[in-house]
Amino acid sequence: MNSKSIRAVVFVNVGVLALVGLLLWLGAAPPVRADPATRYVAPDGDDSKICDSIPNRCRTLQRAIDVSDPGDEIYVSGGTYTSAIGTVAVITKELVLEGGYSSPDFVFDPDLYQTVLDAQWGGSVISITDAGDVLLHHLTLTHGDGKGNCFSGGCGGGIYATGTSLHVGFCVITNNVANSPGATGTGYGGGIYAYANNQLVEVWDSQVVSNTANADPSSSSGGSGGGMYISGGTVSLRENQVLDNVGHVSYMGSGGGIDLETLSSAEVLTNTIRGNKAATSNYSSYGGGLLLYNSSAVTVAGNRIEDNGTNNSLGGAGFGAGVLVWYSDAHLASNTIISNSVGNPLGTGVYIESTTPVTLSNNLIARNAADVCDGAVYVGRSISPASQALLVNNTIADNGGSGVVAQWYAVVTMTNNLIVTHTVGLTNTHPASSAISADTNLFYNDSDPITGTNAILEDPLLTADYHPGSGSPAIDAGLTIPWLTVDLEGNARPQGAKYDIGAFEEVEGKVYLPLILKGY
Numbered sequence: 001m002n003s004k005s006i007r008a009v010v011f012v013n014v015g016v017l018a019l020v021g022l023l024l025w026l027g028a029a030p031p032v033r034a035d036p037a038t039r040y041v042a043p044d045g046d047d048s049k050i051c052d053s054i055p056n057r058c059r060t061l062q063r064a065i066d067v068s069d070p071g072d073e074i075y076v077s078g079g080t081y082t083s084a085i086g087t088v089a090v091i092t093k094e095l096v097l098e099g100g101y102s103s104p105d106f107v108f109d110p111d112l113y114q115t116v117l118d119a120q121w122g123g124s125v126i127s128i129t130d131a132g133d134v135l136l137h138h139l140t141l142t143h144g145d146g147k148g149n150c151f152s153g154g155c156g157g158g159i160y161a162t163g164t165s166l167h168v169g170f171c172v173i174t175n176n177v178a179n180s181p182g183a184t185g186t187g188y189g190g191g192i193y194a195y196a197n198n199q200l201v202e203v204w205d206s207q208v209v210s211n212t213a214n215a216d217p218s219s220s221s222g223g224s225g226g227g228m229y230i231s232g233g234t235v236s237l238r239e240n241q242v243l244d245n246v247g248h249v250s251y252m253g254s255g256g257g258i259d260l261e262t263l264s265s266a267e268v269l270t271n272t273i274r275g276n277k278a279a280t281s282n283y284s285s286y287g288g289g290l291l292l293y294n295s296s297a298v299t300v301a302g303n304r305i306e307d308n309g310t311n312n313s314l315g316g317a318g319f320g321a322g323v324l325v326w327y328s329d330a331h332l333a334s335n336t337i338i339s340n341s342v343g344n345p346l347g348t349g350v351y352i353e354s355t356t357p358v359t360l361s362n363n364l365i366a367r368n369a370a371d372v373c374d375g376a377v378y379v380g381r382s383i384s385p386a387s388q389a390l391l392v393n394n395t396i397a398d399n400g401g402s403g404v405v406a407q408w409y410a411v412v413t414m415t416n417n418l419i420v421t422h423t424v425g426l427t428n429t430h431p432a433s434s435a436i437s438a439d440t441n442l443f444y445n446d447s448d449p450i451t452g453t454n455a456i457l458e459d460p461l462l463t464a465d466y467h468p469g470s471g472s473p474a475i476d477a478g479l480t481i482p483w484l485t486v487d488l489e490g491n492a493r494p495q496g497a498k499y500d501i502g503a504f505e506e507v508e509g510k511v512y513l514p515l516i517l518k519g520y
Helices: 003-008 014-020 059-065
Strands: 038-041 072-077 080-083 089-091 093-101 116-117 124-138 141-142 153-155 159-169 173-176 177-179 185-189 192-194 200-204 207-209 212-214 228-231 235-236 241-243 246-248 259-260 265-269 273-276 277-279 290-293 297-302 303-306 323-326 330-333 336-338 350-353 358-361 365-366 377-381 388-391 395-408 410-415 417-431 434-438 440-444
Touching: 038 059, 059 072, 059 089, 093 116, 173 297, 177 185, 290 297, 323 330, 350 388, 377 388, 377 410, 395 410, 417 434
Parallel strands: 038 072, 072 093, 080 116, 089 124, 093 124, 116 141, 124 159, 141 173, 153 185, 159 192, 159 200, 173 207, 177 212, 192 228, 200 235, 207 241, 212 246, 228 259, 235 265, 241 273, 246 277, 259 290, 265 297, 273 303, 290 323, 297 330, 303 336, 323 350, 330 358, 336 365, 350 377, 358 388, 365 395, 377 395, 388 410, 395 417, 410 434, 417 440
Antiparallel strands: 153 177, 185 212
């Protein structure tokens, strides 16, 4: 691939690396081919030609794919492309597909020349198998249906990819389904399905909007990963908007926005994950915004995870409206997890059931709500061994019933957290075999039966955006955490003599508006 393509693939978010201080770049550029050819596609092209020049441009994307050699780049002009078989592009070789060109002169301007691939509900928009490295750039993928792609159901309405290192940048993936009404089995990945098989999947600066994993309201099978379902490799998701996706329109939905499973490593950095639902009816569901399952070395940092849910109301249990972590080595750092809500849940902000310790640092977890059960952060398992979590310098505020819940078998260690404006700050429900170690946290709730050692029980004087205001007892009151050198906004810790308690350090010279706490 030429240098332009390599630059497109190799993207490092330096700001987040500095912010968290522990993030590793997991991506890798596709192999460089010394002499890639360029193929051209436009609606006014001719499929009797071989697409090797602008005068010889083809009419369909599939024609260009078929005549390309591995490593070629296909430039696609603006317009809407369809196919008689539904699937617009079937790829089995290393390629670059780049939209956003004018016709007939092929000037690159993706804002002006939008390239739309429309499967017209006849199959996945793009199907990729065992193709080495594939880069998709500046494409809009819509009206895909992945039914029948997987043995147990439908997979990948927008993109179906197996055995391939997949690179997706500056794309729009919208209004696709993995399983349409009437299809059988479970739906996986309404927008993107990728089984990487120890390869890399990366998605950056893209919009994954209004996709559904299982769109059949009568189906009793599940739906996983409304926006994305990725399994079996290394993942990097950066600067994306994952909005209004649904796992299942009825029963047992999971990972409404993103479902990541069985990964060797993953980074989820500076994305907006908003308005997603694991399920839209009253059945049990899991992970409204983001679900992590059975994965290693996962970093979730700098994201805004907002207004996601697991189910609609009281008819079924919901777990982890914002984020659900199952049996994964994960670090959630410097995220804003806010206004996620469901009917009958545990863990309206973050739900943790993992025998491998999960770390939460510098997160703002606020205004998450539930109708019945509660717990902005929930940690627990019904059987031994215990679920484990380390909470350091988080601000957990204004979430209704409980700030933190440890239940059944749980080991929770808490330092420098600010937990305020709940009915109960920290609870240990059904303490069959649980252990809570809390040191130097600030509590200010209706009831604080568990505070641990060196607790501060005073009004934190928070501002409207949850920073410590002037005179706050959280300022210079925390313990030193050697590995945590910045706050949620990237400001150095400490700013004064000692660490501040909560997600934010007070920075001299900044002005914040006051916050009136409920009930105080």
